[in-house]
Amino acid sequence: xxxxxxxxxxxxxxxxxxxxxxxxxxxxxxxxxxxxxxxxxxxxxxxxxxxxxxxxxxxxxxxxxxxxxxxxxxxxxxxxxxxxxxxxxxxxxxxxxxxxxxxxxxxxxxxxxxxxxxxxxxxxxxxxxxxxxxxxxxxxxxxxxxxxxxxxxxxxxxxxxxxxxxxxxxxxxxxxxxxxxxxxxxxxxxxx
Amino acid sequence: xxxxxxxxxxxxxxxxxxxxxxxxxxxxxxxxxxxxxxxxxxxxxxxxxxxxxxxxxxxxxxxxxxxxxxxxxxxxxxxxxxxxxxxxxxxxxxxxxxxxxxxxxxxxxxxxxxxxxxxxxxxxxxxxxxxxxxxxxxxxxxxxxxxxxxxxxxxxxxxxxxxxxxxxxxxxxxxxxxxxxxxxxxxxxxxxxxxxxxxxxxxxxxxxxxxxxxxxxxxxxxxxxxxxxxxxxxxxxxxxxxxxxxxxxxxxxxxxxxxxxxxxxxxxxxxxxxxxxxxxxxxxxxxxxxxxxxxxxxxxxxxxxxxxxxxxxxxxxxxxxxxxxxxxxxxxxxxxxxxxxxxxxxxxxxxxxxxxxxxxxxxxxxxxxxxxxxxx
Ligand SMILES: [Zn+2]
Numbered sequence: 001x002x003x004x005x006x007x008x009x010x011x012x013x014x015x016x017x018x019x020x021x022x023x024x025x026x027x028x029x030x031x032x033x034x035x036x037x038x039x040x041x042x043x044x045x046x047x048x049x050x051x052x053x054x055x056x057x058x059x060x061x062x063x064x065x066x067x068x069x070x071x072x073x074x075x076x077x078x079x080x081x082x083x084x085x086x087x088x089x090x091x092x093x094x095x096x097x098x099x100x101x102x103x104x105x106x107x108x109x110x111x112x113x114x115x116x117x118x119x120x121x122x123x124x125x126x127x128x129x130x131x132x133x134x135x136x137x138x139x140x141x142x143x144x145x146x147x148x149x150x151x152x153x154x155x156x157x158x159x160x161x162x163x164x165x166x167x168x169x170x171x172x173x174x175x176x177x178x179x180x181x182x183x184x185x186x187x188x189x190x191x192x
Numbered sequence: 193x194x195x196x197x198x199x200x201x202x203x204x205x206x207x208x209x210x211x212x213x214x215x216x217x218x219x220x221x222x223x224x225x226x227x228x229x230x231x232x233x234x235x236x237x238x239x240x241x242x243x244x245x246x247x248x249x250x251x252x253x254x255x256x257x258x259x260x261x262x263x264x265x266x267x268x269x270x271x272x273x274x275x276x277x278x279x280x281x282x283x284x285x286x287x288x289x290x291x292x293x294x295x296x297x298x299x300x301x302x303x304x305x306x307x308x309x310x311x312x313x314x315x316x317x318x319x320x321x322x323x324x325x326x327x328x329x330x331x332x333x334x335x336x337x338x339x340x341x342x343x344x345x346x347x348x349x350x351x352x353x354x355x356x357x358x359x360x361x362x363x364x365x366x367x368x369x370x371x372x373x374x375x376x377x378x379x380x381x382x383x384x385x386x387x388x389x390x391x392x393x394x395x396x397x398x399x400x401x402x403x404x405x406x407x408x409x410x411x412x413x414x415x416x417x418x419x420x421x422x423x424x425x426x427x428x429x430x431x432x433x434x435x436x437x438x439x440x441x442x443x444x445x446x447x448x449x450x451x452x453x454x455x456x457x458x459x460x461x462x463x464x465x466x467x468x469x470x471x472x473x474x475x476x477x478x479x480x481x482x483x484x485x486x487x488x489x490x491x492x493x494x495x496x497x498x499x500x501x502x503x504x505x506x507x508x509x510x511x512x513x514x515x516x517x518x519x520x521x522x523x524x525x526x527x528x529x530x531x532x533x534x535x536x537x538x539x540x541x542x543x544x545x546x547x548x549x550x551x552x553x554x555x556x557x558x559x560x561x562x563x564x565x566x567x568x
Contacts, residue, residue, distance in 0.1 A: 046446075047444075047446075048420075048425060048428075048429060048444035048445070048446060051425050051426060051429045051444070052429050052432070052433065052444070054426070054429075055426065055429045055430050055433060056433070090445075090446055091448075092445065092446040092447070092448040092449075093446045095448055095449055095450050096422065096446055096447075096448065096449040128443065128444075129441075129443075131413075131443050131507065132443075179436045179437065180433060180436055181433045181436055181437065
């Protein structure tokens with residue numbers, strides 16, 4: 001009698017645990033699509049953040065193509081399964097690439113349209129902190145972060161909660177990291 | 193009461209003014225005596241820039257060049273301090289390296305006073321002190337605080353508009369700014385000759401990496417920054433991510449491609465070197481500062497900067513602790529060390545690595561003084 005009671009409780013506990021686990025996993029799967037290698041690392045705004053992503057991707061040995069000014073046509077030619085776009089506007093970076101902010105917006109627009117067409121999911125990162133949150137950066141963040149399937153943000157760049165708000169409003173999973181280097185293990189975990 | 197001038201009162205006043213002129217003149221001319229820099233244990237040779245560009249021989253713009261060598265062969269790295277003599281951490285970082293650093297591998301070529309003429313005067317209307325001093329275990333050591341530009345006594349007059357060799361139009365006085373004069377001109381103005389000399393050194397020594405050490409105002413966006421040419425950006429990025437882990441927040445900035453005449457642009461365009469410019473925040477140079485004293489240069493404490501920081505107007509952290517010179521030097525030296533170590537691990541045959549350098553942890557522990565005793 002006593003023995004079966006214990007057994008019953010154990011079964012019940014296991015069932016509950018199992019259910020919780022199943023729901024948990026189902027939930028996660030529902031929120032983010034699967035991200036696969038190889039990845040395209042590009043920029044939204046031509047700040048050095050994209051180069052940071054490249055260095056981080058090398059550290060965790062992801063297979064990647066690095067093209068800060070990738071166009072829709074180039075994406076079509078590439079053999080990539082995920083786009084990782086690092087948002088951050090730099091007047092100097094844009095100047096060096098021979099682009100102005102409007103050129104950049106239309107390039108990224110076309111790139112994202114093409115990615116959607118090819119069913120390539122987009123991860124947006126902001127890893128240069130509060131200093132890369134000027135008006136021009138904010139314009140790009142508001143426009144393109146809602147297009148993503150996953151957001152990675154370095155904490156001080158989200159001091160005002162803009163990324164959390166965009167994540168809530170658009171139902172996009174978000175991961176906040178203390179330091180830029182913290183984005184590397186997340187990319188590694190996220191991308192198969 | 194009415195004072196009636198006599199022959200004797202005239203002679204008295206005249207002698208008094210002569211006496212005053214004598215002391216003022218002596219103090220003024222004292223600025224032209226360069227303070228000594230002591231060659232440290234790994235300095236193998238002290239040259240002059242005119243050894244690379246003879247056109248500079250005998251001019252006021254012929255800085256000393258310290259060549260340091262490690263035990264083992266490796267690559268070559270060039271470090272330029274004192275481009276702007278009112279940015280003391282850049283200059284003192286180079287001095288600290290020359291006087292203290294020892295190398296395991298490779299060669300280091302260091303010019304601590306890139307623009308010697310800029311060290312011989314202060315900028316008009318800035319109220320800058322002529323000297324600042326650092327307390328060392330051997331007593332106080334004093335250094336010159338100079339001007340951003342070449343002394344007009346050495347190069348004058350300025351044109352209304354300066355169009356540099358690259359066609360960049362700048363304000364006339366920028367013709368005396370070394371960091372607007374690259375790639376320089378052998379037959380140009382004195383500062384352009386100096387810039388040409390530095391280009392010659394880079395062309396002849398072929399350093400893999402070249403640093404230009406600066407400071408900037410705390411209210412200027414490009415501070416706490418590594419400014420990199422496209423070809424050195426990956427190197428800068430790797431070092432930046434390592435510096436993050438030491439809680440040194442150096443942001444990355446791209447060298448603007450359309451502003452010509454600056455070191456990180458012209459060195460990168462015209463030579464094989466990877467140019468890197470570093471900026472730390474210097475309250476004694478900014479526009480918001482109050483009284484400009486020698487203490488402000490060394491301690492970096494200023495109540496107006498504190499209130500600007502509280503209003504969120506600065507591009508650097510700033511508290512009542514100020515921004516001490518030793519912290520800014522530590523930031524420079526740690527960044528240099530980090531960049532060299534990243535470069536050396538991916539280019540072992542061209543490695544340049546320190547055996548000893550007063551970096552962040554050492555300067556935090558001991559301060560700057562013990563590394564500036566001038567005796568090794
Ligand atoms: Zn400077």
